Amino acid sequence: MDRRILTLLAGLLASLVISAALWWYFETLAVFLFLPFVPFLFRRGDRAREPEGRTCPRCGFRTTDPGYEYCPRDGEPLE
Structure with missing residues (x-):
């Protein structure tokens, strides 16, 4: 599996765990933790060619x- 995908999954999992902990302690939904991963989810696999x-x-x-x-x-x- 690509390292970029593994980093994405690890970060997404960490944000879910932190969001769940915040929900449990403060009864508040921390949606902002998911937003940094949205560009990774919809980015195409094309990498810019190096000159x-x-x-x-x-x-x-x-x-x-x-x-x-x-x-x-x-x-x-x-x-």
Whole structure:
């Protein structure tokens, strides 16, 4: 199972437990604890694509800035 889903489920379970405890002690419904999880429930699984980077073959320097043609560390052309 995806780590994001496990985090969502753990947070949702914790908010339910806290809400139940608040209801039991203060007889008040704490709906606000559920609201932070609503975006997770309806978010699609598409993650934003990271821009492609360029890497120095010699030292491994990596950048996504198109202004770099050469590695600032050793002057090697970026691939």
